[in-house]
Amino acid sequence: AVLAWALPCNLDQFGRPISGQANFGPNRLDSSSGSRTQQVGTAIHELTHALGFSSSRFPDFRQPLNGAPWGLSNIILNTKERGVAVSKIITPKVVQQVKQQYNCYNWATAGGELENGAQGTSTTMSSHWEKRIFQDEYMTATASSTPIYSAITLALFEDSGWYTANYSMAQTLTWGYLEGCTFATSKCSEWSTNYFCNTKGDHCTPTRDAKGYCDLATYKSSIPAGFQYFSNPSLGGQDSYSDYCPLYVGYSNGDCTGSTTYTTSGMGEILSSRSQCFQSTLSTSGSRSSTPACYAVDHCTKTAMIVNVGNTQVSCPMAGGQVSVPGFQGTLTLAKYTAAKYLIRFRCPPANTICQRLQRECSGLGVLQTDGSCLCNPGYNGADCSLIICPAKNGVECAGHGTCDGTTGQCNCNQGYTGLSCGSLICPIVNDEKFAYTQCSNHGTCDPNTGTCSCYFGYTGNACQCVPGCPNCSVNGTCDCMTGTIYTCSILHLKTLGSCVCHSGYYGLTCQSTQPPQMTTLVVDNKTVYAGSVISKGYQFFKVLLNSSSSDITVVLNSNTGDADIYASFTNMYPTAGSAKATTFISDANRTDSLDAVTLCGSLGSFPRGINDTFRFCSQPNDQFVQASIGAPGYFYIGVFGYTQSNFQIYVQINKCTTASCSNHGICGKYYGGVCACDRFWSGEACNVPQCRPDCVDFNDCKIPGSSISQTTISNGLRNTTDCYGNGACTVFTINGIEQSKCVCDPAYTYANPTDAQSMCKVPIPSISYVQNYNSSF
Known part of the structure; x- marks a missing residue:
């Protein structure tokens, strides 16, 4: 009868x-303590x-x-x-x-073999x-009194793509443990005599966990041809699931770790x-034929396994063999007579696999x-x-x-080298977003053997960063090759343009004019926007009067x-790409969304500020801004450079929330000068971005007690956001x-009457995409 299915x-x-169901045959349930391990194993099996x-x-x-299906x-x-x-x-x-x-490890057709049926002819998956x-x-396929929960089944779970496995919880499968390819690939008749038996x-x-017997039996008819191991086709083991292999099977009262196991007196x-x-x-008391007996393995050293025999410790060599045990008397075939007693020979098995199994030698990653x-x-x-x-x-x-980090298996390359094996030289890189921070600036190919760039046509420089050919800088x-751009009109026609950096007193695209360019005055009011345009490699200039350096100021382009960029200065009325870097503010090049900005960090309040915007993060005041001799009060000069021809909008913001109401969802300056402190469930510079649970209050991770600003970013869902655990959209409702x-x-996370956790999209509902019924038992 089927035990369970x-x-x-x-x-x-x-x-x-x-979801699933398990069924147990009531007449097969056993509540006795001796059957508990087997019954629990059956339940976990199902x-x-x-x-x-x-x-x-x-x-x-x-x-x-x-992920994607493996394919059958x-x-x-x-x-x-x-x-x-x-x-x-x-x-x-x-x-x-x-x-x-x-x-x-050289097993070409390795895999987890499935049960092939009593005849060995099953063509369906088991x-x-x-x-x-x-x-x-x-x-x-059969219940065991000592079921082993091995890493092999955990591996199958992980390979399903539906689970991850904790292999530290796996138990060692002692059957066939480290026995080699012959055990894994050959008939059982080719296994060692510790497994395969031919006499009762x-x-x-x-x-080696129990005393046992050879389960050899003679059947009334021939065993299936694929499972015949003797000249007598009716001779074989008693378990068809083990392919009729005659094996040593443990007695029900033969477990060496059990308290009720039978023992033999005098051994x-x-x-x-x-x-x-x-x-x-x-x-x-006299001689004895070879008999299975239980002895305690005390511990292992690098060269021996220490075994307790009665009150005596015996040192078994790793390679196994016979050892003497003093204190036992009698007539033995393996002993030599010495005075009034005999030294008995005790045959040790090879100890290395036992020691490895009991003590996890070689970190479980070797033999x-x-x-x-x-x-x-490997x-x-x-x-x-x-x-x-x-x-x-x-x-x-x-x-x-490079040096190898053995804990991760990764190389830490010496300076100038890269690659998984540190086998490639690094080619020159320009530290600028417009050159993609990549070797050869994406304008050439890198030779990893020499560490040099081969530039595409029209590009020069050790990092292929230069596009020479400024139009008559005279x-x-x-010519500043770093601000050059190459245009491809056709395969046969390339136009190269760099930008001219004019000497003092000269202006214009080609530095031919002595007439200062027009300058537009911007207003600091957070709302007046100037719309302009600039030709490729040209400039348009602005100025803004700053009366105080106490507040943060941001010029937004x-x-x-x-693509346009900002160059700005307190001392140079016409700042350009060639202006002195020590006195020039340059817009953040990491931005890739057409937005450029220069933030002047003032001295108001505590630092850091601008915590909701990476662009405007003020870690300390700008010296040029707070020093009256070169900064405010006074004019701040801005040059908008056309890296390519651009239509743009430019405006100046002060303190983010000085003249704003924080969208009625926060208080300006509550924690930091000029920064909105948003109410719970709102975020952003102006507190106009909805923020749903879970938040730092739920995670007990608020940076400031009473605020909703988290110390760290915690992401739990597929959308890389804490909002709704990544399993929903944060939406604003007017109630x-x-x-x-x-x-x-x-x-998959929507409930009609959700609990608190369900309302945050934390708890998935059972999917009922379809229901499949099964009629056959396992």
């Missing part, structure tokens, strides 16, 4: 089960089916975090191996884990791991949580060798395999031009078409004449 019920838009470990769900598996051919491999039909899960994480489990090689893993009798289980057996099963001939050293898995190194190997070039880690000025900000949640 389960199925997913509702699926979301990505095919992920979001929940795992409902969550996605189901052949019906495999086709919907996706790349990480609900990248999920399942159907093939024939060992003369039987085989289906494998071949997704990346599963492949990685099975290679590591069996220490088989919903269980193949028991022959996974045995007590909790997702094999008592023996330790392969995992010095110890039952404990660290006990393992050994083949022993030890006796205090402990019999000499005590670690053979690291991609790791270090004495304990804890370091990640960094990229190499020509076999040299970090190409010899003797009255010089918005290029409606083209009883008052504007209020509320979340309008996405459909």
Whole structure:
């Protein structure tokens, strides 16, 4: 009778089960304490089916975090191996884990093998791991008294694209642990005699956790051809799910860690949580044939495994072998007579795999060798395999031009080098947004072997930053290649333009005029906007009278078409790109949205100010602004430069909120001079941007007690915003004449009568995109 079965019920838009059901046969439930572990394992097994470990769900598996579908051919491999039909899960994480489990890294067809049925001819995908090689893993087809929750099943969950896995919670699957490629790929008749048995009798289980017996049996008819291991076709193991492999199976009262396990008098057996099963001939009363016995592994060193036999500690070498145990008397075939007693030979198994399993040697990222050293898995190194190997070039880690950070596996390149392996020289970069902060300014190609740029036609300079050819600057000025622009009229016609930087007393596009250009006076009133235009490489000049340096002043330039920049000064009436940098204010080049600004930071209030606008962040006052000899009170001169021909608007703001009402959603200057302190649920310079929960009040992260300004930016949703947890839109509603900000949640987060958490779009609703019914049990 079926012990239990389960199925997913509702699926979301990505095919992920979001509800399911599990059914248990009432006549199979057992409330006794001895069955608890098995019954809990069965329940978790069925929940795992409902969550996605189901052949019906495999086709919907996706790349990480609900990414694109893998495609069935990248999920399942159907093939024939060992003369039987085989289906494998071949997704990346599963492949990685099975290679590591069996220490088989050159396994070309690696994958998590699925159960292939009693005949070995199943051509359909199963919903269980193949028991022959996974045995007590909790997702094999039969219940286990000691289910193992392994990293292999966690890997399948992660490869579904619907979950992330915490591998630190995985248990070690001792079956086949580090046994090599033969175990993973061959028939069980080719395994070691610790696993495969051909005669009946008592023996330790392969995992050494219990005393057991060979489950060899003779059937009334022939075993399926693919599972025959003897000349007698009716001879095989008792478990069809294990492909009829005759294996050493633990007695129900043979667990070495159990308190009720049977022991044999005179063998010095110890039952404990660290006990393992050994083949022993030890006796205090005469000779004994090899018998499974339980002894406690006290600890491991780099060269030996220390085992407690009775009251005696025995040092087992890593390579295994026979050791003497004093204190046991009797006639033994492996002992030599010495005076009044015999020294018994105690046969140690190879200790390296036991020590690695019990103590997680080699950081769990390598295999402990019999000499005590670690053979690291691919991609790791270090004495304990804890370091990640960094990229190499020509076999040299970090190409010899950087240092490897073993905790991340990333190279920290020396100055002048770049690339994953630090194998490439960095070509020159101009620190200017207009040149994209990239090598060769996006105007040429970089040779990583030499670190030099090959410039496109029309560009020069070590970083391809120069466009020479200013239109006749003559003797009255010089060409500034850094403000040049290249225009492509056709493939055969290129026009290059740089800008002229005129000498003192000369003006104009070509520095031919001695007549000072017209200057327009701007008004500081936060609202008077001047609309202008400027030709490519030309200037238009402005001035504004500043009566005080106590308040912040911002000159704002918005290029409606083209690209214009601001150069400004207190001392130079006609500031240009060539003006002395020490006395020139230049608009922030990081801006890419046609908005340029120069902010003069005054001395009013506390710093920093302008906290809602990166552009106007004042960390300290501008010396040129607050010093009366060169700054306010006085004129501030502004040159608008046409990097390309531009139509623009320019205006001057003072203190952001001095003459504003903070949109009736805040108080000006409450915390910082000239800065709106917004009411809760509003943000922005003028408190006109709605801000929904959760906010710093919910996160207990407010920068100022009583304010709604967060110390840090916290993002929890897909929209990279805290508003509505990224699962909705913050919308303004007018209720009883008052504007209020509320979340309008996405459909997957919308409730008719939401709770507080639901109103913030925090809690998804069960998706019922469609319901799929399943009729067959697992």
